[in-house]
Amino acid sequence: xxxxxxxxxxxxxxxxxxxxxxxxxxxxxxxxxxxxxxxxxxxxxxxxxxxxxxxxxxxxxxxxxxxxxxxxxxxxxxxxxxxxxxxxxxxxxxxxxxxxxxxxxxxxxxxxxxxxxxxxxxxxxxxxxxxx
Numbered sequence: 001x002x003x004x005x006x007x008x009x010x011x012x013x014x015x016x017x018x019x020x021x022x023x024x025x026x027x028x029x030x031x032x033x034x035x036x037x038x039x040x041x042x043x044x045x046x047x048x049x050x051x052x053x054x055x056x057x058x059x060x061x062x063x064x065x066x067x068x069x070x071x072x073x074x075x076x077x078x079x080x081x082x083x084x085x086x087x088x089x090x091x092x093x094x095x096x097x098x099x100x101x102x103x104x105x106x107x108x109x110x111x112x113x114x115x116x117x118x119x120x121x122x123x124x125x126x127x128x129x130x131x132x
Contacts, residue, residue: 006070006098006101006108006131007098007101008098008099008100008101009097009098010069010097010098011095011096011097011098012065012066012068012069012070012095012096013065013093013094013095013096014061014064014065014068014093014094015091015092015093015094016061016091016092017089017090017091017092018053018057018058018086018087018088018089018090018091018092019088019089020088022053022057023037023038023051023053023054023057023088024038026053026054026056026057027054030054030056032054032056034054036048036051036052037051037052037053037054038051039051048085048087050087050088051087051088052085052086052087052088053085053086053087053088053090055080055082055086055123057086058086058092058094058114058122058123059078059080059114059123059125061092061094061114062078062094062096062112062114062125062127063075064094065094065095065096066096066110066112066127066129069096070108070129070131072131072132073108073129073130073131073132074129074130074132075127075128075129075130076107076128076129076130077127077128078112078125078126078127078128079125079126079127080123080124080125081123081124081125082122082123083121083122083123083124084116084120084121084122085122086114086116086122090116090117091116091117092114092115092116092117092122093114093115094112094113094114095112095113095114095115096110096111096112096113096127097110097111098110099111099126105130106130106131106132107128107129107130107131108128108129108131109126109127109128109129110126110127110128110129111124111125111126112124112125112126112127113125
Protein backbone atom coordinates (compact mmCIF):
# COMPACT_ATOMS: atom_id res chain seq x y z
CA UNK A 1 0.00 0.00 0.00
CA UNK A 2 1.21 3.50 -0.80
CA UNK A 3 0.09 6.79 0.80
CA UNK A 4 1.48 10.20 -0.14
CA UNK A 5 4.61 8.60 -1.63
CA UNK A 6 5.30 6.71 1.60
CA UNK A 7 5.41 2.90 1.63
CA UNK A 8 5.70 0.29 4.35
CA UNK A 9 9.38 -0.53 4.67
CA UNK A 10 10.64 2.95 3.72
CA UNK A 11 13.72 3.81 5.81
CA UNK A 12 15.31 7.10 6.80
CA UNK A 13 18.40 7.80 8.89
CA UNK A 14 20.83 10.46 10.01
CA UNK A 15 23.96 10.49 12.15
CA UNK A 16 25.41 13.00 14.59
CA UNK A 17 28.38 13.09 16.92
CA UNK A 18 27.24 14.34 20.34
CA UNK A 19 29.52 17.12 21.59
CA UNK A 20 29.95 19.03 24.83
CA UNK A 21 28.52 22.06 23.03
CA UNK A 22 25.36 20.05 22.19
CA UNK A 23 24.95 19.11 25.86
CA UNK A 24 25.52 22.71 26.97
CA UNK A 25 22.96 24.07 24.50
CA UNK A 26 20.42 21.36 25.34
CA UNK A 27 20.78 22.14 29.04
CA UNK A 28 20.26 25.84 28.36
CA UNK A 29 17.23 25.13 26.17
CA UNK A 30 15.54 22.73 28.58
CA UNK A 31 16.79 23.95 31.96
CA UNK A 32 18.05 20.42 32.73
CA UNK A 33 21.39 20.92 34.48
CA UNK A 34 21.62 17.47 36.08
CA UNK A 35 25.29 17.12 37.12
CA UNK A 36 25.58 13.73 35.38
CA UNK A 37 25.57 15.78 32.15
CA UNK A 38 27.78 18.68 33.26
CA UNK A 39 30.11 17.74 36.13
CA UNK A 40 32.99 15.34 35.41
CA UNK A 41 33.70 14.71 39.10
CA UNK A 42 30.06 13.97 39.90
CA UNK A 43 29.70 11.73 36.84
CA UNK A 44 32.71 9.64 38.00
CA UNK A 45 30.68 8.66 41.08
CA UNK A 46 27.77 7.31 39.00
CA UNK A 47 27.28 3.96 37.30
CA UNK A 48 28.26 5.66 34.02
CA UNK A 49 31.75 6.69 35.29
CA UNK A 50 31.78 9.72 33.00
CA UNK A 51 29.43 12.39 31.73
CA UNK A 52 26.50 11.30 29.58
CA UNK A 53 24.33 13.25 27.19
CA UNK A 54 20.71 13.92 28.07
CA UNK A 55 18.62 11.00 26.85
CA UNK A 56 16.17 13.39 25.25
CA UNK A 57 19.00 15.07 23.31
CA UNK A 58 19.49 11.94 21.24
CA UNK A 59 15.73 11.35 21.10
CA UNK A 60 15.18 14.77 19.52
CA UNK A 61 17.09 13.54 16.48
CA UNK A 62 14.04 11.44 15.61
CA UNK A 63 12.29 14.71 14.81
CA UNK A 64 15.00 15.59 12.31
CA UNK A 65 15.05 12.25 10.55
CA UNK A 66 11.26 12.12 10.32
CA UNK A 67 10.83 15.75 9.32
CA UNK A 68 13.36 15.37 6.53
CA UNK A 69 12.28 11.87 5.48
CA UNK A 70 8.56 12.63 5.48
CA UNK A 71 8.23 16.36 4.79
CA UNK A 72 5.08 17.89 6.25
CA UNK A 73 4.59 15.11 8.78
CA UNK A 74 3.67 16.11 12.33
CA UNK A 75 3.91 14.01 15.47
CA UNK A 76 0.82 12.47 17.01
CA UNK A 77 2.87 10.39 19.45
CA UNK A 78 6.33 8.97 20.17
CA UNK A 79 7.28 6.22 22.59
CA UNK A 80 10.83 5.95 23.90
CA UNK A 81 12.76 3.28 25.76
CA UNK A 82 16.28 4.29 26.79
CA UNK A 83 18.43 1.15 26.74
CA UNK A 84 22.01 2.46 27.03
CA UNK A 85 23.76 5.77 27.74
CA UNK A 86 25.12 8.13 25.10
CA UNK A 87 28.50 9.55 26.06
CA UNK A 88 29.97 12.81 24.86
CA UNK A 89 31.87 12.03 21.66
CA UNK A 90 29.58 9.13 20.67
CA UNK A 91 28.24 9.16 17.14
CA UNK A 92 24.60 8.17 17.12
CA UNK A 93 22.53 7.16 14.13
CA UNK A 94 18.78 7.49 14.27
CA UNK A 95 16.84 5.17 12.01
CA UNK A 96 13.15 5.24 11.15
CA UNK A 97 11.28 2.50 9.31
CA UNK A 98 7.67 2.84 8.17
CA UNK A 99 5.73 -0.10 9.66
CA UNK A 100 2.08 0.82 9.06
CA UNK A 101 -0.07 3.08 6.90
CA UNK A 102 -3.68 3.68 7.86
CA UNK A 103 -6.13 3.22 5.03
CA UNK A 104 -8.78 5.57 6.42
CA UNK A 105 -6.52 8.53 7.33
CA UNK A 106 -3.09 9.86 6.35
CA UNK A 107 -1.45 8.41 9.47
CA UNK A 108 1.87 6.58 9.43
CA UNK A 109 3.48 4.43 12.15
CA UNK A 110 7.26 4.34 12.23
CA UNK A 111 9.71 2.20 14.21
CA UNK A 112 12.40 4.49 15.65
CA UNK A 113 15.86 3.33 16.71
CA UNK A 114 18.95 5.19 17.87
CA UNK A 115 22.25 3.32 17.73
CA UNK A 116 25.73 4.33 18.84
CA UNK A 117 28.89 3.90 16.79
CA UNK A 118 29.17 0.30 18.07
CA UNK A 119 25.71 -0.53 16.63
CA UNK A 120 24.33 -0.78 20.18
CA UNK A 121 20.69 0.31 20.46
CA UNK A 122 20.52 3.23 22.90
CA UNK A 123 16.88 4.22 22.30
CA UNK A 124 14.00 2.36 20.72
CA UNK A 125 10.44 3.41 20.19
CA UNK A 126 7.59 4.07 17.83
CA UNK A 127 6.29 7.26 16.27
CA UNK A 128 2.83 7.94 14.88
CA UNK A 129 2.68 10.77 12.36
CA UNK A 130 -0.03 12.68 10.57
CA UNK A 131 0.91 13.31 6.95
CA UNK A 132 -0.09 16.73 5.63
